Amino acid sequence: MSEELLYRPCVRVSIYVSGAKVSHGSGTLVKGACGFFVATAYHCVFGDEDQYAYLGIESIVVEQQKTFNSKFYPISVIEVSGKNRTQDWVILKVNYDEGQEGFPSILASFSFRKDTLVSFTGFQASNQDEARPFNCRVLNGISNSEFRITLSGDEKFKAGTDDARGLSGSGAFFVTNEKLYLIGILKSVKGDDALNDDIKCCPMTDMISIIGIKSHEISTETVGDDWASAQFDALNTTDHRDLIEKLKAVNSSISEIRVKRYCRDLALGKLELSNIFERDLSALKYRIFEACQKEMVEFFDDKEIAELSNDDIKKLIALFTNRAIEIIRVKSKTYRYPIIDDDLMEKLVLDLINDCYLSFDKAGIYE
Numbered sequence: 001m002s003e004e005l006l007y008r009p010c011v012r013v014s015i016y017v018s019g020a021k022v023s024h025g026s027g028t029l030v031k032g033a034c035g036f037f038v039a040t041a042y043h044c045v046f047g048d049e050d051q052y053a054y055l056g057i058e059s060i061v062v063e064q065q066k067t068f069n070s071k072f073y074p075i076s077v078i079e080v081s082g083k084n085r086t087q088d089w090v091i092l093k094v095n096y097d098e099g100q101e102g103f104p105s106i107l108a109s110f111s112f113r114k115d116t117l118v119s120f121t122g123f124q125a126s127n128q129d130e131a132r133p134f135n136c137r138v139l140n141g142i143s144n145s146e147f148r149i150t151l152s153g154d155e156k157f158k159a160g161t162d163d164a165r166g167l168s169g170s171g172a173f174f175v176t177n178e179k180l181y182l183i184g185i186l187k188s189v190k191g192d193d194a195l196n197d198d199i200k201c202c203p204m205t206d207m208i209s210i211i212g213i214k215s216h217e218i219s220t221e222t223v224g225d226d227w228a229s230a231q232f233d234a235l236n237t238t239d240h241r242d243l244i245e246k247l248k249a250v251n252s253s254i255s256e257i258r259v260k261r262y263c264r265d266l267a268l269g270k271l272e273l274s275n276i277f278e279r280d281l282s283a284l285k286y287r288i289f290e291a292c293q294k295e296m297v298e299f300f301d302d303k304e305i306a307e308l309s310n311d312d313i314k315k316l317i318a319l320f321t322n323r324a325i326e327i328i329r330v331k332s333k334t335y336r337y338p339i340i341d342d343d344l345m346e347k348l349v350l351d352l353i354n355d356c357y358l359s360f361d362k363a364g365i366y367e
Contacts, residue, residue, distance in 0.1 A: 005180060006173060006339060007068065008104055010121040010131045011075065013040050013169055014061040015052050023047060026122035026131075027062060028171030028185060029075070029096065030106050033212025036096040037081065038062055039204075040169030041187045042088045050085070062094060069130055082210040087145050087202045088187035091210045107216045108204040109181040112138055112174060117277070118149055119339055120186060122170035135275055135338055136172070138183075142203050147184060150198045152277055164199075172201050176336045181216065225283035225335035232286035235357070239364045243354035250308040250360045258310065266354055269347025276338045284328065284337055288348065289357045291327040292320045293366060300362045308360055316360055321346045 009030065015023035025044030030037050045060060046053045057079065063072040076095045083090040112118070116138040121131050139148040149172060167186055174181040185207075188200035208215060243266055247254055273281060299316065308316070324345050328337055340348065352358045359365075 004067075004341075005104055005175065005178070006119055006121045006133060007065075007131060009106060009171060009180070010064075010123075011038055012063045012072065012123045012128065012131075013038070013044050014063075015045065015047075015055065016059055016061055017052070017055065023052065024123070024125050024128055024166050026167055026169040026186075027092075028169065028182065029064065029094070029103075030171075030182065030211055030213065031098070031103050032210075036075075036094050036098075036103075037211045038075070038077075038092040038094050039171065039182075039185050039207055039211070040090055040092070041185060042083055042085050042090045043187075044169045045080075045090050045092075046083075046085070057092075060092065062092065064096075065131065072129075082207065084202075084206065087206070089185055089202045089207060091207055104180055106180045106182050106213065108208045108213050109174065109183055109216050110142065110203055110205065111217045112141070112181075112183050114138055114140055116174060116183075117152070117280075117336065117338070118172045118174050118183060120167070120170040120172050122167035122186070124164070125166035128166065133339065134167075136199070137277075139198065142205075145205070146187070146200050146202055148198050148200055152275065167199075175339060176332075178332065224279060225287070225331065225337065226279070228283040228286040228335075229279045232282040232289070235286070235289070235366075237356035238366065239356050239359055241356070241359070241363075243350060246353060246359050246361070246364070247313065249363075250305075251310065251313060252307070254310065254313075262350065265347055266350045269344060269351055272344055273348060273351065280338050283335070284340070284348065285352060285357070287327050287331055288320075288324040289352060291323045292349070292352070292358050295319055295323050296358070296362075296365050300365065305361070313360060317346065317349060320349045320352075320358060324349055 009028050011027040011029050013025045013027040014021050023044060025040060027038040027040035057077045060077045062075040062077060064075055065072055078093045078095055081091045081093045118136050121133045123131050135152045136149040137152050139150050141147060170186045171182050172184045174183055182204055184201035184203045186199055187202050244259055247259055
């Protein structure tokens with residue numbers, strides 16, 4: 001599942017007074033029945049104490065990045081279509097041209113349950129020019145017009161309030177079968193809630209009629225690939241060389257600079273993968289392991305390859321990565337997996353090589 005699917009609806013919402021930025025938050029761009037709307041937190045637009053309520057819509061600046069770390073494009077605000085100070089949400093009607101690339105279809109849902117895995121993307125105040133994705137799980141169902149989610153895995157708001165500030169207004173999405181289900185808007189990402197890594201959200205209950213989208217039922221009963229996770233846990237590894245040993249086994253002249261680059265990518269990947277639930281990560285690894293084992297058989301069958309060049313190694317890693325992307329895309333039609341972008345998928349392949357499951361030679365083929 002491409003991270004781009006969650007990146008496109010993410011926008012930056014700012015309030016300016018006399019040319020000075022006084023409020024920063026995130027928002028969620030949604031295509032409705034009669035145009036585009038941005039759902040965000042009430043306090044992001046009007047302030048915690050309504051101190052910006054007197055301002056006109058010209059003070060509201062909505063911006064979108066087409067791709068990660070690229071130029072921001074302004075999205076003009078037409079009107080405030082709906083708001084609720086108590087529940088902390090606001091709907092802005094905007095003028096947005098989706099262009100030839102189109103815009104992902106977004107559905108709304110209230111049928112999520114405790115422990116449902118969700119994701120959101122937002123612009124932290126500490127790094128306002130780069131949207132960052134987060135994986136979470138639902139802590140409880142809707143009660144008194146709100147529900148809570150919490151960061152998953154080892155991911156934490158390490159700096160508490162400062163780390164979380166700016167994420168209010170982000171959309172909480174359940175993703176399955178390449179469909180986006182918007183289940184709520186982040187509203188309280190500050191104070192004790194941020195310190196506990198718990199985030200309050202307002203459900204889409206009163207917003208969908210304003211936007212012009214319908215509520216859809218989603219099944220969250222069988223979302224994890226438990227079978228693959230169990231199979232991975234039962235694997236008996238036989239090739240116990242690590243990444244460095246496997247590289248040098250097929251390329252005795254490989255430079256230390258290149259080895260260190262691979263090791264750095266491996267370390268960065270392990271750090272990022274630590275945010276994923278162990279059950280989901282092991283399921284991903286098993287599916288990729290089996291798919292890439294077939295690629296290894298095809299690559300090495302009837303060949304006696306003593307040495308691989310740097311380019312050969314790069315091509316083999318790319319072969320594994322592309323096969324991994326493809327098998328998870330196919331299996332995502334049946335199961336739900338965490339969102340893995342292409343860069344992280346390559347690092348996951350390096351992780352499998354380092355942890356005895358894949359290799360650059362026949363010794364890594366399992367019978």
